[in-house]
Amino acid sequence: MTETFQFKLLATDGAARRGEVSMPRGTVRTPAFMPVGTVGTVKAMYLDQVRDLGADIILGNTYHLMLRPGAERVARLGGLHELIRWPWPILTDSGGFQVMSLSGLRKLDEKGVTFKSHVDGALHHMSPERSIEIQGLLDSDIQMQLDECVALPASPDEIERAMELSLRWAERCKTAFGDQPGKAMFGIVQGGDVARLRERSAQALAGLDLKGYAIGGLAVGEPQAVMLDMIATTVPHLPADRPRYLMGVGTPDDILKSVARGIDMFDCVMPTRSGRHGLAFTRRGRINLRNARHAEDMRPLDEESSCPAARDYSRAYLHHLVRANESLGGMLLTWNNLSYYQDLMAGIRKAIEEGRFADFAAETQETWARGDL
Numbered sequence: 001m002t003e004t005f006q007f008k009l010l011a012t013d014g015a016a017r018r019g020e021v022s023m024p025r026g027t028v029r030t031p032a033f034m035p036v037g038t039v040g041t042v043k044a045m046y047l048d049q050v051r052d053l054g055a056d057i058i059l060g061n062t063y064h065l066m067l068r069p070g071a072e073r074v075a076r077l078g079g080l081h082e083l084i085r086w087p088w089p090i091l092t093d094s095g096g097f098q099v100m101s102l103s104g105l106r107k108l109d110e111k112g113v114t115f116k117s118h119v120d121g122a123l124h125h126m127s128p129e130r131s132i133e134i135q136g137l138l139d140s141d142i143q144m145q146l147d148e149c150v151a152l153p154a155s156p157d158e159i160e161r162a163m164e165l166s167l168r169w170a171e172r173c174k175t176a177f178g179d180q181p182g183k184a185m186f187g188i189v190q191g192g193d194v195a196r197l198r199e200r201s202a203q204a205l206a207g208l209d210l211k212g213y214a215i216g217g218l219a220v221g222e223p224q225a226v227m228l229d230m231i232a233t234t235v236p237h238l239p240a241d242r243p244r245y246l247m248g249v250g251t252p253d254d255i256l257k258s259v260a261r262g263i264d265m266f267d268c269v270m271p272t273r274s275g276r277h278g279l280a281f282t283r284r285g286r287i288n289l290r291n292a293r294h295a296e297d298m299r300p301l302d303e304e305s306s307c308p309a310a311r312d313y314s315r316a317y318l319h320h321l322v323r324a325n326e327s328l329g330g331m332l333l334t335w336n337n338l339s340y341y342q343d344l345m346a347g348i349r350k351a352i353e354e355g356r357f358a359d360f361a362a363e364t365q366e367t368w369a370r371g372d373l
Ligand SMILES: CNc1nc2cc(C(N)=O)ccc2[nH]1
Pocket: 096, 097, 147, 148, 149, 188, 215, 216, 217, 218, 219, 220, 247, 248, 249
């Protein structure tokens, strides 16, 4: 526990890093996976379950929270940690990505974004300064700059325009954030799938001397190879003594390959959203419990798992719950999936500490490939 925000690099294994991000509300062991707590809840989970699985930090979505219950209301209720009863670190995104993907985006210009709420159709304007103000009202520990994330494929000119705008917004967010020793504001590297724009963005953000750096604008429809190439292009231009956060990523395979390229933090709705849709992540690969072949399979998902959802329930029962669209189906599979993701991260951290990350990644991927689900 520290009064300031610090990143400590504990070990490296190739480009893979084992570290710790510490702040007043707690320490985040990296590489870390952040469960997504969209509207102040990790869907289908109790937050003490999320904590018990090993999560050191969760993500909150500014777009959703600013619309409902509202940033000023959350502040009046004591801040997000108090409201949702999660006393450990919370990272909030800026709202920009979801404004562009969920709302009725009306206008995007130098000043910011104007959009219609998907909740009640009301018009909202969000500037870089307002995004930081909202994240402050939420009492967020790690705040993200407002940026423009361009869906791929896109023209280099369009990607460059959005990347340069995001750089100007990064400076405005840094000014608005000011000096908050126990908190951090991360810049977001943009640049699409254009290496020279990625380098330009990373170098300019590094010049702002921020407490952490996200790589955005990926996992937006590009092939995994392009994503990995952009990570490898970007990372060398980011300061080694600051955490690196890859936004919206990803599958277990994405995570292994991104850790191998120097990424420290991840967030993704994959384990929670796919759990609600009947998909189970296991050490042997993915299992779709909707499939009829599970109807009379009395085996658990993973007899060796420490998670009751994986160890104590038959696939037949999970299949039944999923087919019947029973809430318990989504609850158990979300529990299993988050348990799998946190176990994967714990295995990654240990492998890096012991200098055997490449073998760990190869063995993990080989077990998936073997299947025998
Ligand atoms: C699911 N993929 C994904 N890509 C993202 C990019 C950003 C970004 N700000 O560039 C934010 C969230 C994201 N989620």
